[in-house]
Amino acid sequence: MPDASFQVWRGDASGGSLKNYQVPIEEGMVVLDAMHWIQGHLAPDLAVRWNCKAAKCGSCSAEVNGKPSLMCKTRLARLDTTKPITWKPIKAFPILKDIVADVKWNYEVNKKIPAFKPREGTDWKYTQAEADRVQEFRKCIECFLCQNVCHVLRDHGQMEKFGGPRFFVRVAGLEMHPLDDGDRTALLKDQLGIGLCNITKCCTEVCPEDIHITDNAIIPLKERVVDRFYDPILRIWRALTGNKKS
């Protein structure tokens, strides 16, 4: 089979450039295999983060031909190998080295989210439909591809004011759990900045777990924030009944 030409970003936080590598293609190869071949034969110091090679650990996120992708899920057969394939780190986060970006900011955001708070006196029974609803959000593999494409982070760098789609998914999994008694709507409004999301759905398009981030997580959470802070009738109802989540 013919070779494929890879233009791989090499460098660190101080700068870098694309370097060209020729890789022999074999049937069934994914981009991560090409990375291993380059490491094994041409550039042993090439830095790439990966773990499972099964699209489940979320660590091999990169931009292949400009498209945010998991390297272990991107088949060479689906790319045009007659042209050079560009291979860059995800753009929204600082570069550590070569294809490895520094995503630790995400873990700091995660710490702001209060954990599951079980409702007191519950019998721990809930329906399959209720379980299915939150199960979708638990599929997240923390690849941060959604964070990478969100223009609020990628183009506007609003890390101080905005949590990003991955963390709206996490909050949705907690807030929509039938037995959770927490209330994270103030966090969504004030610290995670959900109002900055203008529902472009770019995050949903790149999610390798096919989580319907915008429709199933963000829009219902936005509705909860509006109900909680801007609906006068619901405010009176909550004051009278003490039901925080209505």
Ligand code: SF4
């Ligand atoms: S829908 Fe919202 S969170 Fe998702 S990419 Fe667009 S602005 Fe960002």
Ligand code: SF4
């Ligand atoms: S929601 Fe999807 S795109 Fe975002 S981090 Fe989780 S798995 Fe990745």
Ligand code: FES
């Ligand atoms: S190596 Fe685990 S998701 Fe790609």
